[in-house]
Amino acid sequence: QVRLVESGGGLVQPGGSLRLSCAASGFSASNYVMRWYRQAPGKERELVATISTTGLNTNYADSVKGRFTISRDNAKNTVYLQMNSLKPDDTAVYYCNGHRWVDYWGQGTQVTVSS
Secondary structure (H helix, E strand, C coil): CCEEEEECCEEECCCCCEEEEEEEECCCHHHCEEEEEEECCCCCCEEEEEECCCCCCEEECCCCCCCEEEEEECCCCEEEEEECCCCHHHCEEEEEEEECCCEEECCCEEEEECC
16 A cells, blocks of 8 residues: 655644644655655645656745755655745645655645744
8 A cells, every 4th residue: 555654743832943844655766756745724735846757856836945955765665844034824744645657645734834
């Protein structure tokens, strides 16, 4: 059974940090481009970060560039999103996605940035 399970979300104050994890099972995530998306209430889902199969290439939305870092550990079939200098606008449900010729999605993890 294919699964992507996100974890690490929560409530954090502005300026704080969180590290999201996405654990893949049922398929070899090392063969998939992995992405993090987010969706805030009333807004469309937004692509946040992308990492290549090897981890050598990454891309970020302008809104998170310099603050977020995507990484992967193919030996653990896991992808991470390190989020620093968090802002209230980063509040959203964060989703992990695996993309090859099909798309796999996790259930999402809530990130709330508030004082």
